[in-house]
Amino acid sequence: MSSSKRSTIIVEHLRKQQMWDGLSRGKRLDGRDFSEMRQLLIETDVIKKANGSARVKLGDSEVIAGVKVETGEPFEGLENKGALIVSAEVLPTASPYIEPGPPDEEVVELARVVDRGVRESEMIDLEKLVLVPGKIVYTIFVDCSVLNTDGNLFDATSYATVAALLTSKLPIFEMQDEKVIDTGNTQPMPVTAVPVSITSARIGDYVLTDPGAEEEACMDSRITLTTTDEGFCATQKGHTGSFTPEQIKKAAEAATIKGNEVRTRLKGLVANNG
Amino acid sequence: MTQTRKLIDENGIRTDGRGIDDLRTVKITVGPLKNADGSAFIEFGKNRILVAVYGPREVHPKHMALPDRCVLRCRYHMSPFSTDTRKNPAPSRREIEISKVMRESLEPALMLQDYPRAAIDVFVEVLQSDGGSRCAGISAAAVALADAGIGMHDLVASCAAGKVDDKVVLDINDEEDKEGQADMPVAYMPRLEQVTLLQLDGRIAPEQFGECLDKAIGGCKMVYEIQKQALMQKYFGNETELKEEVQ
Numbered sequence: 001m002s003s004s005k006r007s008t009i010i011v012e013h014l015r016k017q018q019m020w021d022g023l024s025r026g027k028r029l030d031g032r033d034f035s036e037m038r039q040l041l042i043e044t045d046v047i048k049k050a051n052g053s054a055r056v057k058l059g060d061s062e063v064i065a066g067v068k069v070e071t072g073e074p075f076e077g078l079e080n081k082g083a084l085i086v087s088a089e090v091l092p093t094a095s096p097y098i099e100p101g102p103p104d105e106e107v108v109e110l111a112r113v114v115d116r117g118v119r120e121s122e123m124i125d126l127e128k129l130v131l132v133p134g135k136i137v138y139t140i141f142v143d144c145s146v147l148n149t150d151g152n153l154f155d156a157t158s159y160a161t162v163a164a165l166l167t168s169k170l171p172i173f174e175m176q177d178e179k180v181i182d183t184g185n186t187q188p189m190p191v192t193a194v195p196v197s198i199t200s201a202r203i204g205d206y207v208l209t210d211p212g213a214e215e216e217a218c219m220d221s222r223i224t225l226t227t228t229d230e231g232f233c234a235t236q237k238g239h240t241g242s243f244t245p246e247q248i249k250k251a252a253e254a255a256t257i258k259g260n261e262v263r264t265r266l267k268g269l270v271a272n273n274g
Numbered sequence: 275m276t277q278t279r280k281l282i283d284e285n286g287i288r289t290d291g292r293g294i295d296d297l298r299t300v301k302i303t304v305g306p307l308k309n310a311d312g313s314a315f316i317e318f319g320k321n322r323i324l325v326a327v328y329g330p331r332e333v334h335p336k337h338m339a340l341p342d343r344c345v346l347r348c349r350y351h352m353s354p355f356s357t358d359t360r361k362n363p364a365p366s367r368r369e370i371e372i373s374k375v376m377r378e379s380l381e382p383a384l385m386l387q388d389y390p391r392a393a394i395d396v397f398v399e400v401l402q403s404d405g406g407s408r409c410a411g412i413s414a415a416a417v418a419l420a421d422a423g424i425g426m427h428d429l430v431a432s433c434a435a436g437k438v439d440d441k442v443v444l445d446i447n448d449e450e451d452k453e454g455q456a457d458m459p460v461a462y463m464p465r466l467e468q469v470t471l472l473q474l475d476g477r478i479a480p481e482q483f484g485e486c487l488d489k490a491i492g493g494c495k496m497v498y499e500i501q502k503q504a505l506m507q508k509y510f511g512n513e514t515e516l517k518e519e520v521q
Binding site for chain 1: 371
Protein backbone atom coordinates (compact mmCIF):
# COMPACT_ATOMS: atom_id res chain seq x y z
CA MET A 1 0.00 0.00 0.00
CA SER A 2 2.93 2.31 0.58
CA SER A 3 3.89 2.17 -3.09
CA SER A 4 0.68 3.97 -4.02
CA LYS A 5 1.96 7.16 -2.42
CA ARG A 6 5.16 7.22 -4.41
CA SER A 7 3.61 6.66 -7.83
CA THR A 8 1.20 9.59 -7.44
CA ILE A 9 3.78 11.99 -6.09
CA ILE A 10 3.31 14.79 -8.68
CA VAL A 11 -0.43 14.94 -8.23
CA GLU A 12 0.19 14.79 -4.55
CA HIS A 13 2.25 18.00 -4.50
CA LEU A 14 -0.35 20.00 -6.44
CA ARG A 15 -3.24 18.54 -4.48
CA LYS A 16 -1.40 19.14 -1.26
CA GLN A 17 -1.26 22.85 -2.01
CA GLN A 18 -4.95 22.82 -2.76
CA MET A 19 -5.59 20.88 0.43
CA TRP A 20 -3.61 23.34 2.54
CA ASP A 21 -5.47 26.31 1.02
CA GLY A 22 -8.76 24.67 1.92
CA LEU A 23 -7.68 23.66 5.42
CA SER A 24 -6.65 27.22 6.25
CA ARG A 25 -10.23 28.21 5.43
CA GLY A 26 -11.67 25.35 7.51
CA LYS A 27 -12.66 23.13 4.58
CA ARG A 28 -11.37 19.79 3.31
CA LEU A 29 -10.84 18.70 -0.31
CA ASP A 30 -14.27 17.08 -0.46
CA GLY A 31 -15.95 20.01 1.30
CA ARG A 32 -16.29 18.33 4.69
CA ASP A 33 -15.72 20.03 8.06
CA PHE A 34 -12.76 18.78 10.09
CA SER A 35 -14.88 16.58 12.35
CA GLU A 36 -17.30 15.40 9.69
CA MET A 37 -17.34 11.76 8.59
CA ARG A 38 -18.09 10.57 5.09
CA GLN A 39 -21.32 8.80 4.27
CA LEU A 40 -21.50 5.42 5.99
CA LEU A 41 -23.53 2.64 4.40
CA ILE A 42 -24.02 -0.65 6.23
CA GLU A 43 -25.70 -3.67 4.72
CA THR A 44 -25.93 -6.90 6.70
CA ASP A 45 -26.58 -10.55 5.90
CA VAL A 46 -25.05 -10.22 2.44
CA ILE A 47 -23.45 -13.67 2.44
CA LYS A 48 -26.00 -16.35 3.16
CA LYS A 49 -23.44 -19.11 3.69
CA ALA A 50 -21.81 -17.20 6.54
CA ASN A 51 -23.20 -17.17 10.08
CA GLY A 52 -23.19 -13.41 9.85
CA SER A 53 -21.91 -10.86 7.37
CA ALA A 54 -21.80 -7.17 6.59
CA ARG A 55 -20.76 -4.94 3.76
CA VAL A 56 -19.69 -1.46 4.74
CA LYS A 57 -18.97 1.55 2.56
CA LEU A 58 -17.28 4.52 4.18
CA GLY A 59 -16.86 7.04 1.39
CA ASP A 60 -15.50 4.77 -1.33
CA SER A 61 -13.68 2.46 1.06
CA GLU A 62 -15.52 -0.80 0.94
CA VAL A 63 -15.13 -3.79 3.24
CA ILE A 64 -17.00 -7.05 3.53
CA ALA A 65 -16.82 -9.07 6.74
CA GLY A 66 -17.98 -12.64 7.18
CA VAL A 67 -18.40 -14.61 10.40
CA LYS A 68 -17.87 -18.35 10.49
CA VAL A 69 -18.50 -20.31 13.67
CA GLU A 70 -16.77 -23.61 14.30
CA THR A 71 -15.62 -25.57 17.31
CA GLY A 72 -12.07 -26.12 18.39
CA GLU A 73 -9.63 -26.07 21.25
CA PRO A 74 -9.51 -22.98 23.48
CA PHE A 75 -6.50 -20.67 23.49
CA GLU A 76 -3.79 -21.49 25.99
CA GLY A 77 -4.45 -19.68 29.26
CA LEU A 78 -8.06 -18.95 28.24
CA GLU A 79 -9.41 -22.48 28.72
CA ASN A 80 -12.88 -21.39 29.79
CA LYS A 81 -13.55 -18.96 26.99
CA GLY A 82 -14.56 -19.31 23.39
CA ALA A 83 -12.01 -18.22 20.79
CA LEU A 84 -12.50 -15.16 18.62
CA ILE A 85 -10.16 -14.29 15.76
CA VAL A 86 -10.44 -11.25 13.53
CA SER A 87 -8.30 -11.21 10.42
CA ALA A 88 -8.14 -8.88 7.44
CA GLU A 89 -6.98 -8.96 3.88
CA VAL A 90 -6.72 -6.20 1.30
CA LEU A 91 -7.78 -7.88 -1.93
CA PRO A 92 -5.98 -7.17 -5.21
CA THR A 93 -9.31 -5.76 -6.40
CA ALA A 94 -8.92 -2.86 -3.97
CA SER A 95 -6.44 -0.67 -5.85
CA PRO A 96 -3.97 -0.91 -8.75
CA TYR A 97 -1.09 -0.87 -6.27
CA ILE A 98 -1.99 -3.99 -4.32
CA GLU A 99 -0.54 -7.30 -5.31
CA PRO A 100 -1.58 -10.72 -4.10
CA GLY A 101 0.60 -12.20 -1.40
CA PRO A 102 0.99 -12.56 2.33
CA PRO A 103 -0.25 -9.55 4.34
CA ASP A 104 2.30 -6.77 4.77
CA GLU A 105 2.77 -4.99 8.10
CA GLU A 106 0.06 -2.40 7.35
CA VAL A 107 -2.51 -5.14 6.89
CA VAL A 108 -1.28 -7.01 9.98
CA GLU A 109 -1.70 -3.77 11.94
CA LEU A 110 -5.18 -3.24 10.49
CA ALA A 111 -6.34 -6.70 11.57
CA ARG A 112 -4.78 -6.41 15.00
CA VAL A 113 -6.25 -2.97 15.74
CA VAL A 114 -9.75 -4.13 14.73
CA ASP A 115 -9.31 -7.35 16.72
CA ARG A 116 -8.16 -5.35 19.75
CA GLY A 117 -11.32 -3.21 19.71
CA VAL A 118 -13.57 -6.27 19.69
CA ARG A 119 -11.47 -8.17 22.24
CA GLU A 120 -10.82 -5.42 24.77
CA SER A 121 -14.40 -4.14 24.73
CA GLU A 122 -15.43 -7.72 25.59
CA MET A 123 -18.06 -7.27 22.91
CA ILE A 124 -18.85 -10.99 22.85
CA ASP A 125 -19.35 -12.84 26.13
CA LEU A 126 -16.85 -15.59 25.35
CA GLU A 127 -17.51 -17.40 28.62
CA LYS A 128 -20.90 -18.40 27.21
CA LEU A 129 -19.20 -20.13 24.27
CA VAL A 130 -17.74 -23.17 26.02
CA LEU A 131 -18.86 -26.74 25.26
CA VAL A 132 -16.41 -28.82 27.29
CA PRO A 133 -14.43 -26.58 29.68
CA GLY A 134 -10.76 -26.60 28.78
CA LYS A 135 -11.28 -28.86 25.76
CA ILE A 136 -13.90 -27.79 23.24
CA VAL A 137 -15.15 -24.25 22.71
CA TYR A 138 -16.84 -22.23 19.99
CA THR A 139 -14.33 -20.63 17.64
CA ILE A 140 -15.55 -17.50 15.90
CA PHE A 141 -13.66 -16.38 12.83
CA VAL A 142 -14.31 -12.91 11.48
CA ASP A 143 -12.61 -12.51 8.10
CA CYS A 144 -12.58 -9.06 6.56
CA SER A 145 -11.86 -8.42 2.90
CA VAL A 146 -11.17 -4.89 1.73
CA LEU A 147 -12.74 -4.62 -1.73
CA ASN A 148 -11.84 -1.01 -2.51
CA THR A 149 -9.55 1.46 -0.76
CA ASP A 150 -10.32 5.13 -0.22
CA GLY A 151 -8.68 5.81 3.11
CA ASN A 152 -9.57 5.01 6.71
CA LEU A 153 -9.66 1.23 6.34
CA PHE A 154 -9.43 0.97 10.13
CA ASP A 155 -12.92 2.32 10.74
CA ALA A 156 -14.51 0.71 7.67
CA THR A 157 -13.12 -2.70 8.70
CA SER A 158 -14.06 -2.20 12.33
CA TYR A 159 -17.67 -1.28 11.47
CA ALA A 160 -17.96 -4.26 9.11
CA THR A 161 -16.65 -6.60 11.83
CA VAL A 162 -18.97 -5.25 14.51
CA ALA A 163 -22.00 -5.18 12.18
CA ALA A 164 -21.35 -8.77 11.09
CA LEU A 165 -20.95 -9.99 14.68
CA LEU A 166 -24.02 -8.11 15.93
CA THR A 167 -26.26 -9.69 13.30
CA SER A 168 -24.71 -13.18 13.41
CA LYS A 169 -26.81 -16.19 14.22
CA LEU A 170 -24.82 -18.51 16.41
CA PRO A 171 -25.36 -22.20 15.63
CA ILE A 172 -26.21 -24.23 18.70
CA PHE A 173 -23.77 -27.11 19.14
CA GLU A 174 -24.23 -29.94 21.60
CA MET A 175 -22.07 -32.80 22.85
CA GLN A 176 -23.30 -36.34 22.11
CA ASP A 177 -21.08 -39.33 22.89
CA GLU A 178 -18.03 -37.05 23.04
CA LYS A 179 -18.79 -35.71 19.58
CA VAL A 180 -19.92 -32.23 18.61
CA ILE A 181 -23.34 -32.19 16.99
CA ASP A 182 -24.82 -29.21 15.17
CA THR A 183 -28.44 -29.07 16.33
CA GLY A 184 -29.44 -26.99 13.33
CA ASN A 185 -30.86 -24.31 15.62
CA THR A 186 -29.40 -20.86 16.09
CA GLN A 187 -29.37 -18.17 18.76
CA PRO A 188 -28.27 -14.53 18.78
CA MET A 189 -24.62 -13.75 19.54
CA PRO A 190 -24.07 -13.08 23.28
CA VAL A 191 -23.23 -9.38 22.84
CA THR A 192 -22.31 -7.25 25.85
CA ALA A 193 -20.94 -4.06 24.24
CA VAL A 194 -20.64 -2.33 20.88
CA PRO A 195 -17.11 -1.06 20.16
CA VAL A 196 -16.78 1.81 17.68
CA SER A 197 -13.48 3.08 16.39
CA ILE A 198 -12.95 6.65 15.22
CA THR A 199 -9.81 7.45 13.27
CA SER A 200 -8.37 10.92 12.77
CA ALA A 201 -5.37 12.12 10.77
CA ARG A 202 -3.13 15.05 11.59
CA ILE A 203 -1.95 17.21 8.70
CA GLY A 204 0.17 20.03 10.08
CA ASP A 205 -1.85 21.49 12.95
CA TYR A 206 -5.16 20.24 11.60
CA VAL A 207 -6.76 17.07 12.96
CA LEU A 208 -9.27 15.57 10.52
CA THR A 209 -11.81 12.86 11.38
CA ASP A 210 -12.23 9.97 8.92
CA PRO A 211 -9.39 10.79 6.49
CA GLY A 212 -9.86 10.02 2.81
CA ALA A 213 -7.17 8.45 0.62
CA GLU A 214 -5.63 11.77 -0.44
CA GLU A 215 -5.65 13.06 3.11
CA GLU A 216 -3.95 9.87 4.27
CA ALA A 217 -1.29 10.33 1.59
CA CYS A 218 -0.49 13.77 3.08
CA MET A 219 -0.96 12.99 6.78
CA ASP A 220 1.76 13.33 9.38
CA SER A 221 0.21 10.92 11.85
CA ARG A 222 -2.94 8.97 12.54
CA ILE A 223 -4.86 8.01 15.66
CA THR A 224 -7.56 5.40 16.12
CA LEU A 225 -9.63 5.54 19.32
CA THR A 226 -12.17 2.81 20.08
CA THR A 227 -14.98 3.43 22.54
CA THR A 228 -17.91 1.58 24.10
CA ASP A 229 -20.78 3.13 26.06
CA GLU A 230 -18.53 3.10 29.11
CA GLY A 231 -15.42 4.72 27.69
CA PHE A 232 -12.25 3.85 25.82
CA CYS A 233 -11.20 0.28 25.17
CA ALA A 234 -8.44 0.49 22.54
CA THR A 235 -6.18 3.06 20.92
CA GLN A 236 -3.52 3.01 18.26
CA LYS A 237 -1.36 5.84 17.04
CA GLY A 238 0.00 5.14 13.60
CA HIS A 239 2.18 6.54 10.86
CA THR A 240 5.53 8.24 11.18
CA GLY A 241 4.58 11.56 12.81
CA SER A 242 3.61 12.54 16.34
CA PHE A 243 0.84 14.30 18.30
CA THR A 244 0.87 16.80 21.15
CA PRO A 245 -0.92 15.60 24.30
CA GLU A 246 -3.59 18.31 23.68
CA GLN A 247 -4.29 17.04 20.15
CA ILE A 248 -4.78 13.53 21.55
CA LYS A 249 -7.19 14.72 24.22
CA LYS A 250 -9.20 16.64 21.61
CA ALA A 251 -9.28 13.59 19.33
CA ALA A 252 -10.45 11.54 22.34
CA GLU A 253 -13.37 13.93 22.92
CA ALA A 254 -14.31 13.78 19.23
CA ALA A 255 -14.09 9.97 19.28
CA THR A 256 -16.56 9.84 22.17
CA ILE A 257 -19.12 12.05 20.39
CA LYS A 258 -18.75 10.55 16.90
CA GLY A 259 -18.47 7.07 18.38
CA ASN A 260 -21.89 7.42 20.00
CA GLU A 261 -23.42 8.45 16.66
CA VAL A 262 -22.04 5.41 14.86
CA ARG A 263 -22.96 3.16 17.80
CA THR A 264 -26.59 4.20 17.50
CA ARG A 265 -26.51 3.16 13.83
CA LEU A 266 -24.91 -0.20 14.66
CA LYS A 267 -27.34 -0.93 17.50
CA GLY A 268 -30.16 -0.18 15.06
CA LEU A 269 -29.02 -3.14 12.95
CA VAL A 270 -29.84 -5.56 15.75
CA ALA A 271 -33.27 -4.03 16.25
CA ASN A 272 -34.03 -4.37 12.53
CA ASN A 273 -32.67 -7.89 12.48
CA GLY A 274 -35.29 -8.76 15.10
CA MET B 275 -9.74 -7.98 30.93
CA THR B 276 -11.68 -9.11 33.96
CA GLN B 277 -9.84 -8.77 37.19
CA THR B 278 -9.90 -11.69 39.58
CA ARG B 279 -7.68 -10.75 42.53
CA LYS B 280 -6.50 -7.54 44.14
CA LEU B 281 -3.31 -6.12 42.66
CA ILE B 282 -3.07 -3.08 44.95
CA ASP B 283 -3.40 -3.49 48.73
CA GLU B 284 -5.12 -1.08 51.15
CA ASN B 285 -1.90 0.88 51.60
CA GLY B 286 -1.58 1.51 47.86
CA ILE B 287 1.25 -1.03 47.46
CA ARG B 288 1.41 -3.11 44.27
CA THR B 289 2.33 -6.80 43.92
CA ASP B 290 5.99 -5.95 43.31
CA GLY B 291 6.15 -3.55 46.25
CA ARG B 292 5.84 -0.32 44.28
CA GLY B 293 3.47 2.59 44.90
CA ILE B 294 1.11 3.70 42.12
CA ASP B 295 3.45 6.41 40.80
CA ASP B 296 6.69 4.40 40.99
CA LEU B 297 8.74 3.29 38.02
CA ARG B 298 10.38 -0.14 38.13
CA THR B 299 14.17 -0.14 38.42
CA VAL B 300 15.61 0.98 35.09
CA LYS B 301 19.22 0.65 34.09
CA ILE B 302 20.63 1.45 30.67
CA THR B 303 24.10 0.47 29.52
CA VAL B 304 25.37 2.25 26.41
CA GLY B 305 27.55 0.51 23.83
CA PRO B 306 27.70 -3.14 24.97
CA LEU B 307 28.10 -4.44 21.40
CA LYS B 308 31.41 -3.89 19.70
CA ASN B 309 30.42 -4.57 16.07
CA ALA B 310 27.34 -2.36 16.04
CA ASP B 311 27.49 1.34 15.18
CA GLY B 312 25.44 2.00 18.25
CA SER B 313 23.99 -0.23 20.94
CA ALA B 314 22.26 -0.26 24.29
CA PHE B 315 21.20 -2.79 26.88
CA ILE B 316 18.22 -2.00 29.06
CA GLU B 317 17.09 -3.60 32.27
CA PHE B 318 13.54 -2.42 32.87
CA GLY B 319 12.00 -4.39 35.73
CA LYS B 320 12.57 -7.99 34.61
CA ASN B 321 12.92 -6.99 30.95
CA ARG B 322 16.39 -7.59 29.50
CA ILE B 323 16.60 -6.09 26.04
CA LEU B 324 19.55 -5.64 23.75
CA VAL B 325 19.41 -3.12 20.91
CA ALA B 326 21.88 -2.82 18.03
CA VAL B 327 21.91 -0.02 15.47
CA TYR B 328 23.68 -0.48 12.15
CA GLY B 329 23.97 2.46 9.79
CA PRO B 330 23.63 4.77 8.07
CA ARG B 331 24.74 2.17 5.56
CA GLU B 332 23.99 1.05 2.02
CA VAL B 333 20.47 -0.24 1.44
CA HIS B 334 19.88 -3.86 0.54
CA PRO B 335 17.86 -4.55 -1.54
CA LYS B 336 18.88 -1.44 -3.45
CA HIS B 337 15.44 -0.56 -4.81
CA MET B 338 14.32 0.23 -1.26
CA ALA B 339 16.62 3.27 -1.14
CA LEU B 340 14.99 6.71 -1.15
CA PRO B 341 16.59 9.60 -3.06
CA ASP B 342 15.84 12.28 -0.47
CA ARG B 343 16.14 10.56 2.86
CA CYS B 344 17.25 7.55 4.81
CA VAL B 345 15.19 4.38 5.25
CA LEU B 346 14.61 3.41 8.88
CA ARG B 347 14.05 -0.29 9.50
CA CYS B 348 13.15 -1.83 12.79
CA ARG B 349 12.93 -5.41 13.99
CA TYR B 350 11.44 -6.28 17.36
CA HIS B 351 12.07 -9.91 18.19
CA MET B 352 11.61 -12.09 21.24
CA SER B 353 14.06 -14.87 21.91
CA PRO B 354 12.45 -18.33 22.29
CA PHE B 355 13.64 -18.50 25.91
CA SER B 356 12.40 -15.01 26.84
CA THR B 357 8.91 -16.04 27.89
CA ASP B 358 7.26 -18.48 30.37
CA THR B 359 6.43 -20.99 27.63
CA ARG B 360 8.85 -21.23 24.71
CA LYS B 361 8.10 -18.72 21.99
CA ASN B 362 8.28 -19.87 18.38
CA PRO B 363 11.25 -17.97 16.94
CA ALA B 364 9.39 -17.10 13.70
CA PRO B 365 8.08 -13.51 13.78
CA SER B 366 4.51 -13.44 15.09
CA ARG B 367 1.84 -10.97 14.02
CA ARG B 368 2.33 -9.23 17.36
CA GLU B 369 6.04 -8.77 16.64
CA ILE B 370 5.32 -7.47 13.14
CA GLU B 371 2.96 -4.87 14.57
CA ILE B 372 5.34 -3.86 17.36
CA SER B 373 8.20 -3.53 14.87
CA LYS B 374 6.03 -1.13 12.89
CA VAL B 375 4.84 1.05 15.78
CA MET B 376 8.36 1.07 17.19
CA ARG B 377 9.79 2.36 13.90
CA GLU B 378 7.06 4.98 13.73
CA SER B 379 7.76 6.08 17.29
CA LEU B 380 11.47 6.59 16.59
CA GLU B 381 11.21 8.18 13.15
CA PRO B 382 9.98 11.65 14.27
CA ALA B 383 13.16 12.05 16.36
CA LEU B 384 15.60 11.27 13.56
CA MET B 385 17.07 13.64 10.98
CA LEU B 386 16.61 11.11 8.19
CA GLN B 387 16.93 13.71 5.41
CA ASP B 388 20.61 14.02 6.39
CA TYR B 389 21.35 10.52 5.10
CA PRO B 390 19.78 10.16 1.64
CA ARG B 391 20.01 6.77 -0.15
CA ALA B 392 21.07 5.07 3.08
CA ALA B 393 19.44 2.77 5.61
CA ILE B 394 19.49 2.61 9.39
CA ASP B 395 18.65 -0.76 10.92
CA VAL B 396 17.47 -1.06 14.49
CA PHE B 397 17.45 -4.58 15.92
CA VAL B 398 15.62 -4.99 19.22
CA GLU B 399 16.10 -8.39 20.83
CA VAL B 400 14.06 -9.21 23.91
CA LEU B 401 16.19 -11.68 25.88
CA GLN B 402 13.86 -11.78 28.88
CA SER B 403 10.39 -10.35 28.80
CA ASP B 404 8.30 -8.57 31.40
CA GLY B 405 5.37 -6.18 30.98
CA GLY B 406 6.19 -3.13 28.87
CA SER B 407 8.83 -4.66 26.62
CA ARG B 408 7.95 -2.37 23.69
CA CYS B 409 8.42 0.70 25.91
CA ALA B 410 11.73 -0.56 27.21
CA GLY B 411 12.77 -1.46 23.65
CA ILE B 412 11.96 2.01 22.33
CA SER B 413 13.79 3.71 25.20
CA ALA B 414 16.86 1.57 24.58
CA ALA B 415 16.64 2.01 20.79
CA ALA B 416 16.66 5.81 21.13
CA VAL B 417 19.82 5.58 23.23
CA ALA B 418 21.44 3.17 20.75
CA LEU B 419 20.62 5.57 17.87
CA ALA B 420 22.24 8.42 19.78
CA ASP B 421 25.21 6.14 20.50
CA ALA B 422 25.50 5.52 16.73
CA GLY B 423 25.94 9.26 16.30
CA ILE B 424 22.80 9.71 14.21
CA GLY B 425 21.38 13.24 14.12
CA MET B 426 18.35 13.48 16.39
CA HIS B 427 15.93 16.24 17.36
CA ASP B 428 15.38 14.63 20.74
CA LEU B 429 15.57 11.27 22.48
CA VAL B 430 12.40 9.17 22.55
CA ALA B 431 11.51 8.02 26.04
CA SER B 432 8.78 5.47 26.57
CA CYS B 433 6.72 4.25 29.48
CA ALA B 434 3.25 2.81 30.01
CA ALA B 435 0.50 3.76 32.41
CA GLY B 436 -2.64 1.78 32.99
CA LYS B 437 -5.60 0.94 35.13
CA VAL B 438 -5.37 -1.60 37.93
CA ASP B 439 -8.01 -2.06 40.67
CA ASP B 440 -9.79 1.01 39.20
CA LYS B 441 -6.73 3.17 39.88
CA VAL B 442 -4.52 4.80 37.26
CA VAL B 443 -0.98 3.55 37.87
CA LEU B 444 2.42 4.12 36.30
CA ASP B 445 4.50 1.49 34.53
CA ILE B 446 2.45 -1.71 34.26
CA ASN B 447 4.34 -4.93 35.04
CA ASP B 448 3.64 -8.40 33.64
CA GLU B 449 1.03 -9.40 36.25
CA GLU B 450 -0.78 -6.08 35.93
CA ASP B 451 -0.71 -6.32 32.15
CA LYS B 452 -2.33 -9.77 32.24
CA GLU B 453 -4.75 -9.26 35.12
CA GLY B 454 -5.27 -5.48 35.21
CA GLN B 455 -7.93 -3.46 33.43
CA ALA B 456 -5.98 -1.36 30.93
CA ASP B 457 -2.49 -0.81 29.56
CA MET B 458 -1.49 2.37 27.69
CA PRO B 459 2.05 2.40 26.30
CA VAL B 460 3.27 5.88 25.35
CA ALA B 461 6.46 7.20 23.77
CA TYR B 462 7.27 10.87 24.10
CA MET B 463 9.89 13.39 23.04
CA PRO B 464 10.12 15.54 26.18
CA ARG B 465 11.99 18.47 24.63
CA LEU B 466 9.58 18.75 21.69
CA GLU B 467 6.52 17.76 23.77
CA GLN B 468 5.34 15.29 21.12
CA VAL B 469 3.73 11.88 21.58
CA THR B 470 5.16 9.38 19.07
CA LEU B 471 3.57 6.14 20.32
CA LEU B 472 0.15 5.69 21.82
CA GLN B 473 -1.67 2.42 22.21
CA LEU B 474 -4.37 1.25 24.57
CA ASP B 475 -5.48 -2.25 25.52
CA GLY B 476 -8.35 -2.50 27.93
CA ARG B 477 -11.19 -0.41 29.23
CA ILE B 478 -10.84 3.07 30.65
CA ALA B 479 -13.46 5.74 31.39
CA PRO B 480 -13.35 8.95 29.34
CA GLU B 481 -12.42 11.04 32.41
CA GLN B 482 -9.48 8.73 33.18
CA PHE B 483 -8.11 8.77 29.63
CA GLY B 484 -6.38 12.16 30.00
CA GLU B 485 -5.15 11.28 33.49
CA CYS B 486 -3.63 8.05 32.19
CA LEU B 487 -1.95 9.81 29.26
CA ASP B 488 -0.49 12.48 31.55
CA LYS B 489 0.78 9.83 33.97
CA ALA B 490 2.49 7.90 31.17
CA ILE B 491 4.12 11.12 29.90
CA GLY B 492 5.37 11.74 33.46
CA GLY B 493 6.93 8.26 33.38
CA CYS B 494 8.53 9.02 30.00
CA LYS B 495 10.16 12.07 31.56
CA MET B 496 11.65 9.89 34.33
CA VAL B 497 13.00 7.45 31.73
CA TYR B 498 14.39 10.43 29.75
CA GLU B 499 16.59 11.41 32.72
CA ILE B 500 17.92 7.83 32.96
CA GLN B 501 18.64 7.79 29.20
CA LYS B 502 20.56 11.07 29.37
CA GLN B 503 22.47 9.87 32.42
CA ALA B 504 23.45 6.65 30.63
CA LEU B 505 24.77 8.56 27.60
CA MET B 506 26.65 11.01 29.82
CA GLN B 507 28.17 8.07 31.67
CA LYS B 508 29.57 6.58 28.47
CA TYR B 509 30.75 9.77 26.81
CA PHE B 510 31.85 11.85 29.79
CA GLY B 511 32.47 9.01 32.23
CA ASN B 512 33.51 9.95 35.70
CA GLU B 513 33.46 13.69 35.02
CA THR B 514 29.71 13.89 35.54
CA GLU B 515 29.89 11.82 38.68
CA LEU B 516 32.58 14.11 40.09
CA LYS B 517 30.55 17.24 39.30
CA GLU B 518 27.55 15.80 41.06
CA GLU B 519 29.57 14.95 44.12
CA VAL B 520 30.87 18.52 44.30
CA GLN B 521 27.33 19.90 44.11
